[in-house]
Amino acid sequence: MTGGMHIDHYDWTGADGVGGREAMLRFSTGTPRVVLALPLFEEFNRTRAFGVTLLRALARRGIGGLLPDWPGTNESPVPSSDATLAMIQAAYQSVLVSCTPLFALGIRSGALFDARASVRGRWHLSPVSGTELARELARQTSDDGTISGNLVSSAFRAELGAASLGSARVVRFDSDPRDADLKLAGSPLWRRAEPGNDPALAEVLAADITHWVATCDG
Amino acid sequence: MIPEGKPTVEQTVRATLADILGLSVERAASFTATTPLFGALPELDSMAVASVLTELEDRLAIVIEDDEVDGDMLETFGALVAFAARKALV
Numbered sequence: 359m360t361g362g363m364h365i366d367h368y369d370w371t372g373a374d375g376v377g378g379r380e381a382m383l384r385f386s387t388g389t390p391r392v393v394l395a396l397p398l399f400e401e402f403n404r405t406r407a408f409g410v411t412l413l414r415a416l417a418r419r420g421i422g423g424l425l426p427d428w429p430g431t432n433e434s435p436v437p438s439s440d441a442t443l444a445m446i447q448a449a450y451q452s453v454l455v456s457c458t459p460l461f462a463l464g465i466r467s468g469a470l471f472d473a474r475a476s477v478r479g480r481w482h483l484s485p486v487s488g489t490e491l492a493r494e495l496a497r498q499t500s501d502d503g504t505i506s507g508n509l510v511s512s513a514f515r516a517e518l519g520a521a522s523l524g525s526a527r528v529v530r531f532d533s534d535p536r537d538a539d540l541k542l543a544g545s546p547l548w549r550r551a552e553p554g555n556d557p558a559l560a561e562v563l564a565a566d567i568t569h570w571v572a573t574c575d576g
Numbered sequence: 577m578i579p580e581g582k583p584t585v586e587q588t589v590r591a592t593l594a595d596i597l598g599l600s601v602e603r604a605a606s607f608t609a610t611t612p613l614f615g616a617l618p619e620l621d622s623m624a625v626a627s628v629l630t631e632l633e634d635r636l637a638i639v640i641e642d643d644e645v646d647g648d649m650l651e652t653f654g655a656l657v658a659f660a661a662r663k664a665l666v
Contacts, residue, residue, distance in 0.1 A: 551597050
């Protein structure tokens with residue numbers, strides 16, 4: 359059984375030579391196959407426990423995974439006000455180079471991070487486009503200009519608004535009328551007023567990801 | 577005209593409130609047109625209002641402009657359903 363979780367680190371370098379070191383949770387001791395990107399800002403807090411549950415469920419199915427911090431998120435030494443999408447995308451590529459996971463998993467705005475990454479495949483849960491994200495962030499911005507306590511630069515906002523999604527297997531809930539490769543029952547954890555978890559949903563998604571990875575490998 | 581098999585606007589508003597505010601099925605089902613919302617439901621703070629509006633936009637494929645958002649549309653369950661229906665059925 360290799361279902362353990364431990365804390366690791368990775369080093370990243372951006373296009374301008376600036377870089378740093380970020381923490382990364384590693385699930386299972388085997389070679390990682392997937393890297394998971396959670397959404398930004400408030401939705402991060404609402405999906406973190408679920409992301410860990412999902413990666414544990416995958417590890418039990420023999421699929422090792424990584425949950426990296428990105429520059430400017432979670433425990434990152436980079437202040438949120440200095441973060442840019444280019445930094446996060448550069449960090450993403452650094453994770454791939456140092457750990458060679460082959461498949462990208464993205465939830466909501468986390469799906470925007472893997473667009474430039476060289477991966478064998480992408481799997482997105484309720485991905486949000488740059489345009490949709492820009493509207494939501496405008497609505498969530500407080501009078502003091504912060505988004506749920508995060509100071510966000512106008513450069514980062516502009517990058518996010520213009521960002522596009524890479525081609526992926528897309529999973530959405532039945533309640534979402536947009537197109538998807540798989541529709542399933544469930545409710546959007548990232549909009550819940552209180553952070554929650556959904557272990558049953560994590561099992562369903564882990565089964566879908568396991569099948570998808572096997573199909574791609576086939 | 578709502579195609580057969582699709583949830584009505586009222587069902588969608590009810591499900592959205594339940595999902596976002598973490599209400600039990602029974603509690604959400606008990607909402608009537610006159611059930612007060614904003615100011616009466618402690619779960620419905622300003623952040624939750626933003627989530628409810630954005631989720632309604634997604635589920636009903638509508639766009640809600642910020643200047644359309646006021647206290648009246650959130651006063652009761654009936655007012656929110658009526659607002660969403662006007663947007664969804666045009």
